[in-house]
Amino acid sequence: MNQAKLYTKDLHLHYGEIHALKGVSMEFPARFVTALIGPSGCGKSTCLKTLNRMNDTVPGVKITGKVLLDGEDVYAKNVDVPTLRKKIGMVFQSPNPFPMSVYDNVAYGPRVHGLKNRLALDEIVEESLKAAAIWEEVKDRLKKPALRLSGGQQQRLCIARALATKPEILLMDEPTSALDPISTAKIEELAVELKKEYGIVIVTHNMQQAARISDYTAFFLLGNLVEHGPTSDIFSNPKEKRTEDYISGRFG
Amino acid sequence: MTEKQSIISTRRSKLTLEAVMSAAFLLCGLAAVVSVLFISVYMVASGGPVIAKVGILKFLLGRVWNPGNGQFGILPMILSSIFATAGAILIALPTGVLVAVFLSKLAPGKLPGALRALIDLLAGIPSVVYGLLGAILLAPLIFKLQTWAGLPQSGSLLAAISVLSIMILPTIITVSETALRAVPKQYEDAALALGSTRLQCIFRVTIPAAKSGIAAGMALGVGRAVGEAMAVTMVAGNAAILPELLKPVRLLTTSIPLEWAYSSGLHREALYGIGLVLFVFIMIINAALSAILKKGGAHNA
Amino acid sequence: MPELSVSISSITAKKRRPQEALLYGFIYLLSGGAAALVVCLIVYVLAKGLPAVSFAFLSSAENPILETVGIFPSIVNTLYIVFFSLLVSVPLGVGGAIYLNEYAKNRRLVRLIEFAAETLSGIPSILYGVFGYVFFCVLLKLQVSLIAGVLTLAVMVLPILLRTAQEALKAVPESYREGSRGLGAAKWYLIRTILLPCALKGILTGILLSVGRMVGESAALLLVAGGSAMYMPQGSVFAQLSRSGSTLSVALYRYAASRGDNDTAFGIAAVLLLIVVLLNLLTRFFAGRLEKK
Numbered sequence: 012m013n014q015a016k017l018y019t020k021d022l023h024l025h026y027g028e029i030h031a032l033k034g035v036s037m038e039f040p041a042r043f044v045t046a047l048i049g050p051s052g053c054g055k056s057t058c059l060k061t062l063n064r065m066n067d068t069v070p071g072v073k074i075t076g077k078v079l080l081d082g083e084d085v086y087a088k089n090v091d092v093p094t095l096r097k098k099i100g101m102v103f104q105s106p107n108p109f110p111m112s113v114y115d116n117v118a119y120g121p122r123v124h125g126l127k128n129r130l131a132l133d134e135i136v137e138e139s140l141k142a143a144a145i146w147e148e149v150k151d152r153l154k155k156p157a158l159r160l161s162g163g164q165q166q167r168l169c170i171a172r173a174l175a176t177k178p179e180i181l182l183m184d185e186p187t188s189a190l191d192p193i194s195t196a197k198i199e200e201l202a203v204e205l206k207k208e209y210g211i212v213i214v215t216h217n218m219q220q221a222a223r224i225s226d227y228t229a230f231f232l233l234g235n236l237v238e239h240g241p242t243s244d245i246f247s248n249p250k251e252k253r254t255e256d257y258i259s260g261r262f263g
Numbered sequence: 264m265t266e267k268q269s270i271i272s273t274r275r276s277k278l279t280l281e282a283v284m285s286a287a288f289l290l291c292g293l294a295a296v297v298s299v300l301f302i303s304v305y306m307v308a309s310g311g312p313v314i315a316k317v318g319i320l321k322f323l324l325g326r327v328w329n330p331g332n333g334q335f336g337i338l339p340m341i342l343s344s345i346f347a348t349a350g351a352i353l354i355a356l357p358t359g360v361l362v363a364v365f366l367s368k369l370a371p372g373k374l375p376g377a378l379r380a381l382i383d384l385l386a387g388i389p390s391v392v393y394g395l396l397g398a399i400l401l402a403p404l405i406f407k408l409q410t411w412a413g414l415p416q417s418g419s420l421l422a423a424i425s426v427l428s429i430m431i432l433p434t435i436i437t438v439s440e441t442a443l444r445a446v447p448k449q450y451e452d453a454a455l456a457l458g459s460t461r462l463q464c465i466f467r468v469t470i471p472a473a474k475s476g477i478a479a480g481m482a483l484g485v486g487r488a489v490g491e492a493m494a495v496t497m498v499a500g501n502a503a504i505l506p507e508l509l510k511p512v513r514l515l516t517t518s519i520p521l522e523w524a525y526s527s528g529l530h531r532e533a534l535y536g537i538g539l540v541l542f543v544f545i546m547i548i549n550a551a552l553s554a555i556l557k558k559g560g561a562h563n564a
Numbered sequence: 565m566p567e568l569s570v571s572i573s574s575i576t577a578k579k580r581r582p583q584e585a586l587l588y589g590f591i592y593l594l595s596g597g598a599a600a601l602v603v604c605l606i607v608y609v610l611a612k613g614l615p616a617v618s619f620a621f622l623s624s625a626e627n628p629i630l631e632t633v634g635i636f637p638s639i640v641n642t643l644y645i646v647f648f649s650l651l652v653s654v655p656l657g658v659g660g661a662i663y664l665n666e667y668a669k670n671r672r673l674v675r676l677i678e679f680a681a682e683t684l685s686g687i688p689s690i691l692y693g694v695f696g697y698v699f700f701c702v703l704l705k706l707q708v709s710l711i712a713g714v715l716t717l718a719v720m721v722l723p724i725l726l727r728t729a730q731e732a733l734k735a736v737p738e739s740y741r742e743g744s745r746g747l748g749a750a751k752w753y754l755i756r757t758i759l760l761p762c763a764l765k766g767i768l769t770g771i772l773l774s775v776g777r778m779v780g781e782s783a784a785l786l787l788v789a790g791g792s793a794m795y796m797p798q799g800s801v802f803a804q805l806s807r808s809g810s811t812l813s814v815a816l817y818r819y820a821a822s823r824g825d826n827d828t829a830f831g832i833a834a835v836l837l838l839i840v841v842l843l844n845l846l847t848r849f850f851a852g853r854l855e856k857k
Binding site: 280281284285287288289290291292293294295296298299301302305306308309358361362364365366369370377378380381382383384385387388389390391392394395396398399400429432436460462463486487489490491492493496497516519520523534535538541542545546548549552553 | 581584587588590591592594595598599601602603605606608609655656657658659660662663664666667668673676677679680681682683684686687688689690691692693694695698699703719722723726750751752755776779780781782783786787813814816817820821826829830833836837840841843844847848
Binding site: 080081083085087089090091093094095098 | 574575576577578579
């Protein structure tokens with residue numbers, strides 16, 4: 012029996028005619044950062060989104076195989092998808108704060124999960140913003156529209172918003188691809204800090220980023236999981252020729 | 264045709280034609296501007312004198328409309344118009360937004376297309392047909408209510424509200440649906456990823472994000488309800504008294520077709536005056552609409 | 565840090581959300597109700613009205629002596645009004661759209677024209693009636709007549725035609741314009757040979773919408789074109805246009821409101837609804853074609 016917090020078993024995904032994931036089996040341990048790398052269209056983002064069932068909203072999608080969270084199949088019929096997504100939070104490629112205040116953005120998750128107590132909400136908002144390393148920058152403008160923040164601040168706000176629902180695992184889908192280098196560095200630091208409490212899965216096309224922050228790395232190509240292991244092994248001593256070619260920049 | 268054509272001469276003849284066509288199209292474009300100008304001028308010119316003669320306060324705030332006696336107070340009509348419009352919006356806005364939610368977010372497969380076709384049809388039904396249906400189908404039901412309340416059977420504010428709310432429903436549905444569809448998918452993705460259910464996502468994120476579009480739909484609906492004349496004439500009972508739900512009412516619009524044929528002199532002028540008041544109402548609603556749209560546009564940019 | 569009040573350890577415990585179920589039920593009920601309402605209204609009108617519709621009903625005039633009713637004069641009046649209004653407003657609307665889309669360089673002028681069109685489309689028909697009466701009937705001495713109705717409705721549908729033509733022209737790819745310009749074609753030539761044919765379906769959609777609006781129009785026409793529906797059309801087109809007369813919608817109002825003759829009113833309502841359904845189908849056909857292109 013696999014002891015990892017979250018793992019997939021022979022996961023296949025079809026978008027209509029397209030076979031986007033071809034039998035992916037891998038694990039995502041708690042309190043580590045796992046990076047998914049590979050060229051555009053290789054299936055890394057698709058794989059990430061199967062973990063909290065965000066592909067469900069895409070029409071014509073068909074998924075077989077298993078995703079298990081604490082030993083429970085995420086795709087079982089009796090799964091409560093909102094509860095699943097509460098446990099597996101997600102940060103998207105481009106910052107997508109809601110068109111409401113900073114406070115209301117962070118409080119959104121707790122509120123939909125039934126928390127109404129004003130003091131408790133205040134506390135969660137502050138904790139989450141602190142955990143996302145943005146509290147100092149926004150504490151005086153919690154009531155201001157979130158869309159007035161800079162791109163980097165918006166992304167950290169989105170991380171705070173995801174943390175506020177107390178997830179166990181945080182998925183990050185190329186979270187820095189729309190950001191400048193300084194904001195990127197802040198998000199990377201944050202990811203390393205956050206792994207003390209959360210399991211983190213990050214999709215990135217930036218190999219240096221994967222090398223800097225991840226403990227495990229998985230390399231995807233054309234829907235296949237080519238190689239998967241400790242980051243130091245993947246980058247210094249890849250077993251597969253295709254992995255080596257990609258990492259040394261020969262394609263992709 | 265000569266072998267070596269002079270480029271200058273052809274260009275000149277072409278340029279002349281171009282200039283003529285350009286001017287002609289400009290005139291076509293100005294037709295709308297000229298129309299608005301003329302309508303504004305003639306509404307004021309025809310409706311102004313009676314208001315000056317009667318006195319603006321006496322005209323707007325007078326409670327008695329008795330043209331035979333020289334009394335031209337239109338307060339009952341103003342209030343009835345406001346009440347009827349507010350009532351229609353109160354019914355049609357929530358209904359319309361929820362149907363728009365169904366059309367844009369919940370309906371599976373080809374259902375939205377079919378429902379939209381029916382809604383378009385609803386928008387196309389002539390207002391006199393609504394009036395006829397209101398008088399034949401709806402009025403008897405309200406008669407029962409009136410009998411039960413110990414009131415005489417007649418047209419009523421309630422009938423006017425019911426007919427108006429159905430008439431403005433297509434406008435509100437269509438505009439709200441467009442607004443809901445225009446909400447960026449990333450907002451909804453974020454809400455779902457936080458563990459919202461589909462409905463929580465729609466009511467807490469999508470609808471608030473679409474609120475300026477929905478407000479625009481509401482403003483259009485208000486304009487349509489305030490301006491509707493014939494259907495209301497056929498169901499409202501048309502007594503110029505202060506509005507009550509089960510009693511007959513007369514709106515601003517309905518006095519005009521009702522009394523047009525037999526009015527003359529100051530009486531006719533008073534109808535023009537009602538037209539001017541209605542015109543001002545509509546202009547205010549239009550201004551509100553364009554303010555909403557401008558704000559919405561700035562927000563999206 | 566406070567716990568979320570409803571935190572469930574397992575994801576496989578389906579949460580009950582009774583309020584949501586209720587809300588879903590409410591939304592489905594309203595949507596189904598709206599659909600059912602439209603179907604019922606149409607079926608009711610047709611069931612109640614079609615029995616009155618016969619060849620004699622459509623082809624004769626009312627005869628008070630024989631006590632027969634017929635709506636032929638109203639049909640002819642409706643056709644006159646629709647045809648001649650379009651004759652005035654289509655060139656103005658399409659021409660105006662061409663100006664806005666192809667010629668106008670002055671942003672403020674464009675905004676002014678668009679604002680004017682928006683304003684026109686917000687003015688209720690009863691006010692078009694008052695304006696049309698004061699301006700066309702009295703000031704231009706056209707009296708209460710079909711021609712006054714024609715001109716009033718032409719102004720009323722102008723914004724519809726302007727907007728649809730403008731949208732159709734916007735949908736023509738910029739590359740066509742560049743291609744034509746590259747061949748040295750002048751603007752008017754480009755408009756005549758490429759833009760108008762490409763925009764034709766959009767313009768037709770606008771025409772159908774306008775026809776729908778005019779067929780259903782009653783308040784304005786009641787004031788400016790009057791209500792006599794009795795006489796069979798006689799004389800030249802000009803003679804007929806200078807008479808007063810009621811269209812189908814106005815006749816319906818007259819029969820229902822002034823005379824209480826609901827059978828005839830429902831007969832006319834059935835005819836109107838059939839026209840509306842037909843126009844809707846045609847609009848869908850053209851609009852669908854336009855999207856596919």
